[in-house]
Amino acid sequence: MKKLLLVEDNDLNRDMLSRRLQRKGYQVVTAIDGQEALELMHSEHPDLVLMDMNLPVLNGWDACRTASLDARINGIPILALTAHALEQELKKALEAGCRDYATKPIDFPVLLEKIEGLIK
Amino acid sequence: MSLRRRLIISMLTILALLSVNVGTHFWGSLARNESMVAYRDSVRAGQLSDEIGRLLEDQRQQVLVLATIKETTGDQLGSAEQQAALESIREIDSRIMTLGGLTWNDTESLYQGLRKASQGLLSMWRDFYEKYNEDNVPIDIENPLPYLETNQKLDELKQEQAKLAVDRANIIDRTIALTDRITVLAFVGTLLLTFLLGFALVRFTSRSLKRLQKGTELIGAGDLSFRIQTDNETGELAELASAFNDMSVKLSEAIEQVQMAKDQADQANAAKSTFLANVSHELRTPLNAIIGYSEMIQEEVADGEALEPEQLKEDLEKIVFSGRQLLSLINDVLDLSKIETGKMTVHQEWFNPRLALERLGNSMSPLLASQNNTLILIPGEALPEVYTDATKFRQILTNLLGNANKFTEHGEIKVEMKIRDSEQLVITVEDTGIGMTAEQLDRIFEVFEQADHSTSAKYGGTGLGLSLCREFATLLGGTITAASTPEKGSLFTVTLPVHRA
Known part of the structure; x- marks a missing residue:
């Protein structure tokens, strides 16, 4: 079973997304902020991180940048979740080291495709 | 020196030189005239002397002839002849008097000599005629001395007059030559001075004008910091230069103001774009929950799973909560837009402010609990009912309590209400939260601003809440102020009129 780390400070969105992913057969670990996310990347070794940007x-x-500089965890792909729909915000996420992004409200089937593509 | 003074001095100088010219001319004429009169007198005196000489000679011939006749024939002289002879003697005397009138200082003594001699001669002749018919004429008429003396004096006078005439003619020539020379010199001087003054005037003026031209060209080209040098000059051109300098100062001030207004407009525009991005972000967060939960329930139903009623109820409540959050955000944006366009209306009614506060506190208790905060409503004096907009009053308090709760954890939020001067309702909301710096305090009431750019990321919100509070307080005729210490907490004070006129 693939393990996902979901980083999201909004309670409802964290609860909703983790449950939906679990229903699709993923093991989901959650974190509330960037710091906790980095710690969990070390301890849980997730296959993929879904990361909200406003944390x-x-x-x-900053969490993405820190992760990309850390050899032990920089192999874990990060997928940015963002409520910012502006082009420049998405570019900013890719520059920080995210492999891909999904805009809120999330198109769930598309998100699943992206997750599968990144995990392989 | 002023242009006018330069011109006036030049003109006066030229006028003075012209006056010298004219004055010299008149003086020359005057001097010439005086000499001409003297010259004419001298010539006339010469002619008169000739005449007198002839008359004297004629008279002497007549006297000698008559004396010879009387000696030889003893004839008597007729009365008419006697009268004619006396008349001619008077005539001679009158001519000599006339000659005296033409005599000037130089010839006075000569004339007096002639006059004395002639009087002797003429009186002798007069006696001769008057006593001619008497037997023994005692007069020695043959004696030539009186005649010769008179004649000699007359000659001397005549020669002197001639000499004077020549002298005067010479003086006239010299005067003419002198005045001519002065006239020419003054004329040349006038020309020279006019040229020099004109040259200096043009040179000075054109130097000032060139400076002005260069200055206006530079200022016109946009160098508004350039100042035209006046070198402590005074006068019209220096005033013009300083007027140009003033103009460039005012121009640069005006441009600065325009630039400032543009910067402000740009800032406002940028703030609006940021606001739009924030609103978009804030709308998407609850929308994400609504769509996500709804899709999940759809999936559960479609999969034919046995739905747990408790779980389903909770999920539906989350959808409703998110929907309400969305609605309140949209309402905030609409309120702000109404206020900006001046379409916000006030509905006043009588209500008890403490009761309204207690109700609000109760409804917020879940929110307070989520942050482990305690709400303390300080009892205080009994409050009268107030007449104002209850909805906006509630919105202000909801916002302030919401903010206090958002930025405080495991803390206290104290609310106190007082009546001041029986006219003002003063509400204070104090928390023990993260507080703000003085710099952040300056901006929190501005539309689209939050204390910090990371605030929206950390705590959410669109930066509309406090702007709306201030706008509402103003609409109700009141004020809102804030004080804060970082890490200690914030204090917001709202003052509203108890009964708005």
């Missing part, structure tokens, strides 16, 4: 404590962009 407390350590935001998504």
Whole structure:
């Protein structure tokens, strides 16, 4: 079973998305902020990270950059989840080291395709 | 020196030189006239002397002839002849008097000599005629001395007059030559000075004008910091230059103002774009939950799973919660838009503010619990009912309590209400949260602004809440102020009129 790390500070979205992913057969670990996400990447070794960008404590962009510099975890693909629909915001996520992104509200089938594509 | 003064001085100088010219001319004429009169007198005196000489000679011949006749024949002289002879003697005397009138200082003594001699001669002749018919004429008429002396004096006078005439003619020539020379010199001087003054005037003026031209060209080309040098000059051109300098100062001020207004407009525009991005972000977050939960329930139904009623109820509540959140956000945006376009209306009614606050506190208790905060409503004095817009009053308090709760964890939120001067309702909301710096405090009431750019990321919100609070407070005739210490907490004070006129 593939393991996903979902990083999301909004309670409802975290609850909803983790349950939907579990229904599709994924094991889901959740984190609330960027700092916790980095810790879980080390301890849980997820196959993929779904990361919201607007996060407390350590935001998504900084968390991505930190992860990409850490040899032990920089192999884990990160997929950005963002409510910012502007082109430049998406570019910013890719520049920070995310492999792909999905815009909220999330098109679930498309998200699943992206996850499968990244995990292989 | 002023242009006018330069011109006036030049003109006066030229006028003075012209006056010298004219004055010299008149003086020359005057001097010439005086000499001409003297010259004419001298010539006339010469002619008169000749006449007198002839008359004297004629008279002497007549006297000698008569004396010879009387000696030889003893004839008597007729009365008419006697009168004619006396008349001619008077005539001679009158001519000599006339000659005296033509005599000038130089010839006065000569004339007096002639006059004395002639008087002796003429009186002798007069006696001769008057006593001619008497037997023994005692007069020695043959004696030539008085005649010769008179004649000699007359000659001397005549020669002197001739000499004077020549002298005067010479003086006239010299005067003419002198005045001519002065006239020419003054004329040349006038020309020279006019040329020099004109040259200096043109040179000075054109130097000032060139500076002005260069300055206006530079200022016109956009170098508004350029100032035309006036070198402590005074006058019209220096005033013009300083007027140009003033103009460039005012121009640069105006441009600065325009630039400032443009910057402000740009900033406002940028803030609106940021706001739009924030609104979009804030709309998408609850939408994500609504769509996500709805799709999940659809999937569960489609998969024919046995739905747990408790779980289903919870999920539906989350959808409703997110929907309401979306609605309140849309309402905030609409309220703001109404206020901006001046279409926000006020509905006043009587209500008890403390009761309204207590109800609000109750409805917010789940939210307060989620952050582990305690809401303390300070009892205080009994409050009268107030007459204002209850909805906006509630919106202000909801916002302030919501903010206090959002930025405080495991803390206290104190709310106090007081009546001041029986006219003002003063509400204070104090928290023990993260607080703000003075710089952040300056901006929190601005539309589209939040204390920090990371605030929206950390705590959500569109930056509309406090702007709306301030707009509402203003609409109700009141004010809202904030004070804060970082890490200690914030204090918001709302003052509203109890009964709005």
